[in-house]
Amino acid sequence: MLAIAAAIFMLVPVASAMRVSPMVLEIESRGTNASARIEVQNLNKGNLPFQVRILQIQFGKDGNMTETPADDKFLVFPPQGALPPGGRQVIRLQWVGDAEIATSQAFYVAVEQLPVPLDPVAKDGLGAQVQVLYNMRALLVVAPPDSKPDVSPASVRQVNYQPPALPGAAESLSMQDGVEVTLRNEGRRHAMMSNFGWRLEGKDRDGKYLRVDVSPDELIKAIGTGYVPPLGERTFRLPVPGFGPEPVKLTFIQ
Known part of the structure; x- marks a missing residue:
């Protein structure tokens, strides 16, 4: 099962096994403001293995949104890890895409919980096990320096x-x-x-x-x-x- 915290445009809170903050980040395509940091916290009673993926977001004329993998536009450290109960990890995001982008570009930073091995099902066959994996998404926008909205x-x-x-x-x-x-x-x-x-x-x-x-x-x-x-x-x-x-x-x- 997959539970998604839609913290990007609607910011809908859900109960989860992890917390990601901040949920909205804004950086620039060059200069000292071309990096950001997010923190992942394990709220679970067990270990939390995770990975980080970057997805570019684009809107069509009909308002529908498309996602495209964009890991090559960022240096992410660490790209994956494992947190003990109550543990925290700061993740650094460095823009390595085009320094002279013409307009802002929007991305999801997806922090995805990875599955862990389950205990063997009871020998009588009556047991059943389910893992709930959480995918927390933060909004990250990269903008050209000195640009303005209108x-x-x-x-x-x-x-x-x-x-x-x-x-x-x-x-x-x-x-x-x-x-x-x-x-x-x-x-x-x-x-x-x-x-x-x-x-x-x-x-x-x-x-x-x-x-x-x-x-x-x-x-x-x-x-x-x-x-x-x-x-x-x-x-x-x-x-x-x-x-x-x-x-x-x-x-x-x-």
Whole structure:
């Protein structure tokens, strides 16, 4: 069985046998800021063997995400190890890819628990053993030095949508009254849009003025980091009810 902590864009916490921190890292493609460190902690009662893999993330026009192995773009030390109960290991990540990348590039740092030999099954054949292996993924973004994001709302409207089910939960059948926001980034650097507060202004279904302020903490729960790629778009849906069919204005609050 495989349990995945989706700590990349939605930051969904799950009970696990290990902890990885931080879950979001930002570095640059050259200079003194071209490296990062993450720490792996064993929360299990037994030994924790693990390996580290790097996957590049790219978004298509339809919003779907693809992953491509990218271990050759980083020097990872150590690339694997084994932790005793309660043990910790700091992993160093050094960018060795193109120093002159044109735009930000996003990656998963996947820390994967490795299987260990199991005790023999009982001779009567009635015994059964299952290993639960955990795969913790952190978001690592490499950006060109001196680059900047340039994000603006491309579309903001009321929408009824089906919220995604939480890991391990049954799929929700109820529709959510909310707001769909498409953000366009015309800069060469990525943006983490849950670092800001969002102010939504428009009219409710009766034509009356309606304003809703969404805090960074609320945004993290709804959309995770709010990552918007450079020279690209991303669409988010927020559980903010009450707006009518007219366009909604979005501003960002520092």
